[in-house]
Amino acid sequence: MQLGMVGLGKMGANMTQRLIEDGHEVVVTDLIPLAIEEAVKDGATGAEDLATLVKKLDAPRAVWVMVPAGVPTQSTIDELANLLEAGDIIINGGNSYYKDAIIQAEQLGKKGLHLVDVGTSGGVWGLKEGYSMMIGGEKEIVDHLSPIFETLAPAADKGWGYVGSSGAGHFVKMIHNGIEYGMMQAYAEGFSIMKQKPEYDIDLAEVSRIWQDGSVVRSWLLDLMKEAFDVDQDFEDIVGYVNDSGEGRWTVFEAIDLNVSAPVITESLLRRIRSREEGYTDKLLSVMRNQFGGHKMMKEEDE
Incomplete structure (x- = not known):
């Protein structure tokens, strides 16, 4: 499956590597050019900015935002909202406040975009052991993204699951x-x-x-x-x-x-x-x- 990854910190980079190793196509971007270069060496497709990343993805696009919670996440989602098209998906994978995710989903929904909020646990061990993911949003969209979650989790049927509507993932x-x-x-x-x-x-x-x-x-x-x-x-x-x-x-x-x-x-x-x-x-x-x-x-x- 194809996925855009925004943010190549200690979790974003490892998640990207785990996805690539399982055969997924990942287009990446980060504020630090060296981080992009390292991901490209592992098999990712690099993009110098969000606009380029969106252009390199096929519709309907899915973009995972893995940047610090708060202003960095919100500003990234806001920028993506102006670049993506109706039917595209934004995955908020950071430790955001669940009420923010509810608001984000409502705002994106007005543009025909979908938000999936993923509470992600696993830290620096996630690459080797897999990630625990608590997922909120529209159930059919989560089902569509299941190949991504199955790869990132400790096993296809373990460590991840749908927990409710928008905000539920971050709440849990x-x-x-x-x-x-x-x-x-x-x-x-x-x-x-x-x-x-x-x-x-x-x-x-x-x-x-x-x-x-x-x-x-x-x-x-x-x-x-x-x-x-x-x-x-x-x-x-x-x-x-x-x-x-x-x-x-x-x-x-x-x-x-x-x-x-x-x-x-x-x-x-x-x-x-x-x-x-x-x-x-x-x-x-x-x-x-x-x-x-x-x-x-x-x-x-x-x-």
């Missing part, structure tokens, strides 16, 4: 990230407690290994922690400074609006906000974000 991904916050916080606190019991001199990598099989708390996050502990268990050069992408905040706001008690997710968000205070727990949170998402870890020399 928002909740996914809120849950992720809580899981990460629980792991970090538990290992931190063990770290503070010097008389046992507990090997945290060994504990992680034990929990990887048979334990009710086994998970991919735990696997990543095991890999990190194998390298270092003190993290003395890591600052316990943990950013939040915004989706945890949106989840908490939504919980309040819906009168749903969400103390674990809320507290994990508050913990990130106060992570400028030094602590081993926050170091572990920073390490986990780097392990699964490639997010930069702030080190002592960065302060």
